[in-house]
Amino acid sequence: MMNTALVVMKRELRGYFTTPLAYVFLFVFLFFANFMTFRSPFFEARQADLRVFFDLLPVLFLFLVPAIGMKLWAEERKSGTIEVLFSLPVTVGRAVMGKFIAAWLFIAVALLLTFPMVITVNYLGSPDNWVIAAGYIGGLLLAGCYLAVSMFCSSITANPVVSFILSVVICSLFVFADYPSVLLVLESFLSAAMLEAVENLSFVLHFESLRRGVIEFRDMAFYVLFITGWVLATAVWINGRREAG
Amino acid sequence: MIEVTNLKKVFGPIRAVDGVSFTVNQGDVLGFIGPNGAGKTTTMRMIACLTRPNEGTARINGHDILKDSLGVRKSIGYLPENTPLYGEMTTISFLGFVCEIRGLVGAEKVREIERVVQVCSLSEVLYQTIETLSKGYRKRVGLALTLIGDPPVLILDDPTAGLDPNQKRDVRRLINNMASYKAIIVSTHILEELDAICNRSIVIHRGRIVADGTPAEFREQGGGRIDDFFEAVTRGRE
Structure with missing residues (x-):
C-alpha cells in the first residue's frame, strides 16, 4: 500500500503546476535571484563565487516562501476540502508531512533552476564548487525554516492573506535577530546570556558558515530542530482544531 | 453497523448535540431531518x-470513533455539506487521489474508477x-x-441540496440501489425525501432526538401529512 503521506504530496505538487502559482513563483524568484546577483558588484569583485546570491537568499525567501506556504492549510479550511481530506483514512501527521515535503520539493526545484549561475561562475573562473554546494544545502535548509513557519501560520487561519502577513512577520523576527541594530535595542533590557540566545535563533547566523562552505553540526541541529518543531506544532494544532470543532 | 451512544457536543454555551443515541443496521437508510441548526451536521x-x-x-463497523479513527474512516464514505472538492483537479485525478489514499493502486485503481464513474454517470466530465x-x-x-473502496457505511450530508428535480431523482435512485448492502445515513430538509429513500427516520431538534420511526408512522401521527407531524414535534417544543 502506498504511503498516504506520499499520496498527499503527489496531489499537492501536481496542484502547484495546474495553477499559475508555480510559474509566477518560479519567474519572480529566478528573475530577482539573477537580477540582484549580477546587478551587484558581481563582476567588479572579480571573484568567482556565488556569495552575493547566497547573501540575497534570506531576504528573497522572506517574501517568496510565505507565498507558497500560505495556501497549504488556509485554503483547505476556507474551501472546506479539509473535511473531505480528513474523512479519508489519512492521519493528520501524514497529511502535514505530505504537504510540507511537496512545498519544500517545489522550492528545491526553484533553487536548482538557478544552475546557470553556477555555470557562469565556472566559466568565468574556477570557484570552489564544494563551497557552492554547501551554500545550496544551506539555502534549502533555510527555505525549510521559512516554510515550516509559514505552514504553521497557514494552519491557524482560514485566510491566506492573514497567513502570509503573519509568516512574514514571524520569519523576519528570525532573520533580523542577529542584526547589530536589533541587538543594540535588546541589549538595554536583556542579560548577556539571553542576548546570545536570541542571536542564536537567527536563520542568517546559522546560514553564515554553510555559505562559506563549512558544514557545522550545531547549524544542522538548529535547522533540523527548528523545522521539526514548527511542523510538529502544525500537526498538533490541526489535530486540536479537529477535536474542538 | 452504526451504533451511536449518547453523543454530546458543546460549542461554548450552545449544546449542539445533546445525548443522541441510535443504531443503523446493514440494509437501513436512516433519514436525518430537523430544522436548520438542529445538530444534524454536527452528529454526522x-x-x-x-x-x-x-x-x-x-x-462504526466495530471500530470506536474515539479509539480507532483510521478504522472508522476506512469503513465510511462521507459526503460533507455543500460538497467541497479540490476545484483545480480534474474529475479523474481527484478520484485517483481518493483511490490511492484508500490503498487502491495500479489495476485496482483503474477498475475502481471505472466502476464509480459508471455508477455516478461521470464519463462525460472525466477530464474536466x-x-x-x-x-x-x-x-x-x-x-x-x-x-470509492466500497465502504460499508455511507454518511451523506444533504446529498440532494441544490439539485434540479431530475438530478434529485438520480441521486435517490443511486442511494436506493446501494441500500440493501450498506448502512446509510442521509440528512435532508425535504420531507418527501424520507418516503423516497429512507426506511427509517429520526427527527432531531435542538440537539435531541424528538421522533424516531418510519416515514409511514410519521404520516399517520401527523394525520396523513408528514409536514404536520414535523411541525408538531419541532414547533411544539419551542
Missing part, C-alpha cells in the same frame, strides 16, 4: 471522526476540472468520492 461529523464528542461515543462542473455533476463527483 462526529460519526465521521471530523470532530470529537464531549461525551458519548459511536462504533471540478471547478468548471455544474452543481449536479459536482454532487455526483462527491457521491463517487464516497463510493
Whole structure:
C-alpha cells in the first residue's frame, strides 16, 4: 500500500503546476535571484563565487516562501476540502508531512533552476564548487525554516492573506535577530546570556558558515530542530482544531 | 453497523448535540431531518471522526470513533455539506487521489474508477476540472468520492441540496440501489425525501432526538401529512 503521506504530496505538487502559482513563483524568484546577483558588484569583485546570491537568499525567501506556504492549510479550511481530506483514512501527521515535503520539493526545484549561475561562475573562473554546494544545502535548509513557519501560520487561519502577513512577520523576527541594530535595542533590557540566545535563533547566523562552505553540526541541529518543531506544532494544532470543532 | 451512544457536543454555551443515541443496521437508510441548526451536521461529523464528542461515543463497523479513527474512516464514505472538492483537479485525478489514499493502486485503481464513474454517470466530465462542473455533476463527483473502496457505511450530508428535480431523482435512485448492502445515513430538509429513500427516520431538534420511526408512522401521527407531524414535534417544543 502506498504511503498516504506520499499520496498527499503527489496531489499537492501536481496542484502547484495546474495553477499559475508555480510559474509566477518560479519567474519572480529566478528573475530577482539573477537580477540582484549580477546587478551587484558581481563582476567588479572579480571573484568567482556565488556569495552575493547566497547573501540575497534570506531576504528573497522572506517574501517568496510565505507565498507558497500560505495556501497549504488556509485554503483547505476556507474551501472546506479539509473535511473531505480528513474523512479519508489519512492521519493528520501524514497529511502535514505530505504537504510540507511537496512545498519544500517545489522550492528545491526553484533553487536548482538557478544552475546557470553556477555555470557562469565556472566559466568565468574556477570557484570552489564544494563551497557552492554547501551554500545550496544551506539555502534549502533555510527555505525549510521559512516554510515550516509559514505552514504553521497557514494552519491557524482560514485566510491566506492573514497567513502570509503573519509568516512574514514571524520569519523576519528570525532573520533580523542577529542584526547589530536589533541587538543594540535588546541589549538595554536583556542579560548577556539571553542576548546570545536570541542571536542564536537567527536563520542568517546559522546560514553564515554553510555559505562559506563549512558544514557545522550545531547549524544542522538548529535547522533540523527548528523545522521539526514548527511542523510538529502544525500537526498538533490541526489535530486540536479537529477535536474542538 | 452504526451504533451511536449518547453523543454530546458543546460549542461554548450552545449544546449542539445533546445525548443522541441510535443504531443503523446493514440494509437501513436512516433519514436525518430537523430544522436548520438542529445538530444534524454536527452528529454526522462526529460519526465521521471530523470532530470529537464531549461525551458519548459511536462504533462504526466495530471500530470506536474515539479509539480507532483510521478504522472508522476506512469503513465510511462521507459526503460533507455543500460538497467541497479540490476545484483545480480534474474529475479523474481527484478520484485517483481518493483511490490511492484508500490503498487502491495500479489495476485496482483503474477498475475502481471505472466502476464509480459508471455508477455516478461521470464519463462525460472525466477530464474536466471540478471547478468548471455544474452543481449536479459536482454532487455526483462527491457521491463517487464516497463510493470509492466500497465502504460499508455511507454518511451523506444533504446529498440532494441544490439539485434540479431530475438530478434529485438520480441521486435517490443511486442511494436506493446501494441500500440493501450498506448502512446509510442521509440528512435532508425535504420531507418527501424520507418516503423516497429512507426506511427509517429520526427527527432531531435542538440537539435531541424528538421522533424516531418510519416515514409511514410519521404520516399517520401527523394525520396523513408528514409536514404536520414535523411541525408538531419541532414547533411544539419551542
